[in-house]
Amino acid sequence: MKILIISDSHGWTDELADVIAQQKPNVSAIFHCGDSELPHHAPQLENCYVVRGNCDFDEEFPEERVEEIEGTRVxxxxxxxxxxxxxxxxITYRAEEVGANIACFGHSHVATSFSENNVVYINPGSIRLPRNRKEQTYCICEINENREVTVTFYDRTGKDIPDLTSHYLIGQD
Structure with missing residues (x-):
């Protein structure tokens, strides 16, 4: 299973649509971690799981969500x-409270992933306003049948960023 994780697009519509169109055929689900600055009915967010960020004003977006995707609790x-x-x-306390295997978040605009207490945490960075790196980023989280997780980061054009790629095993730190 593969999940596209994106965040902090801050009003960009064409760029967001381009990333989603490029990756949609390859993924089981699409998660936008907030600050899209788009209304909940925006066509760019169709068929995406979306949460509300501090720059989102549409109250239709939930503050958080938990989804079961092919046996993985996100x-x-x-x-x-x-x-x-x-x-x-x-956030680690909250992810543990809801029994997450994967926890996705944004806000900091810093692309990162780590594992703690049997949960894999992923911040895809920002496709518009990155911090700590020059690349505008998003990521793909791949989980195989052995519960091995690979988090691969890409720049907005779809070029992978090897030094950000990480591997984890759900259930082990």
Whole structure:
């Protein structure tokens, strides 16, 4: 199973649509971790799981969501309510509370992934306003039948960024 994870597109419509169109045939689900700055009915977000970020004003988006995708429990929130720019501790508590295998968040615009307490955490960065790197990023999370997780980051044009790629095993740190 593959999941496209994107965040912090901040009003971009064509660029967001381009990334989704490029990856949609290859993935089982699409997650947008907030700050799209689009209305919930925007065509670019059709068939996507979306949460509300601090720059989203459409109250139709939930603050967080938990989805079961092919036997994997995915938790998603934007991150501003968990102060992810300062610490990952609050979001790790919440992900554990909801029994997540994968936790997706944005807000910081910093592309990263890590594993803690049997949960894989993924921030896809930002396709518009990256921090700590020059590349505008999103990622694909692939989970195989052995529960091995590969998180591969791409720049907005679809070129992979090898130094950000990480491998994990769900259920082990």
């Amino acid at each position: 938790y998603m929130t934007h991150g501003h309510l968990y102060n992810v720019k300062m610490s990952h501790v609050p």
